[in-house]
Amino acid sequence: MGRLDVPKYFRVSGRFWFDERAAKWPDDLKLFALYILTNQHRTMEGIFVLPIPYMAADLRWPTKKIDHMMAALRDEEFISYDLDTSTILIRNALKYQSPENPNQSEACLRRIKELPKSSIVTEFQAMARKHCYRKGASASAQAFAQLLDKLLLEHFHEQLYPAGSTLNLESSSSPEPKTKSSSSPPLSSGVSLREMREERLAPHLRATEDVSSVRQLSEEYFGKTLQEAADG
DSSP states (O other), X not given: OOOTTSOXXXXXXXXXXXXXXXXXXXXXXXXXXHHHHHOTTOOTTSEEEOOHHHHHHHHTOOHHHHHHHHHHHHHTTSEEXXXXXXXXXXXXXXXXXXXXXXXHHHHHHHHHHTSOOOHHHHHHHHXXXXXXXXXXXXXHHHHHHHHHHHHHHHHTHHHHSOTTOEEOOOOSSOOOOOOTTOSSOOOOTTEEHXXXXXXXXXXXXXXXXXXXGHHHHHHHHHHHHHHHHHHO
């Protein structure tokens, strides 16, 4: 039986059949791509654990064929996959379906928190920023992206960026002169990733220390956004 917090249905664009790249795929690859988009293990956010033996069992294909199909979809930048943790990422999942309310946002963040530690998680974060902040993205999508940054900073930081990790910002070009009008402090070589990420977070998220307050944050953000829309 499927998990109660995972939707039974997902949006699959009808443009899949007319996509310039997908139109050139062999039938087996098209079928495999649709399996990735619709299989019972999938989540709304598009990042989840899917071992290769599960795929082989679901499709009744030999694992060698699954390996070949996975490699093809990775080459097409349709998916990313971490073999060590069996974590898969549908790279454009959030482009077509993102959390639409606080309950969905909370459920997505809870599932993400339970994922194995993997570089795929940081790739997912990059995709979330790309799709949730794109032109025309809803306030709900933007709220989810901000809450995701908060969660990953608190929960995954030490595993993905071990103590002592720094960001090398050295450049061969001459530094720009400091001006009083600068809205953010200059970054120097050796700034930690944690400090950089905290600086980029919205103020109302930086001021919150407890990850367990994700639901409260989400409700406050959505409520504020809706109120601003009403006032406008």
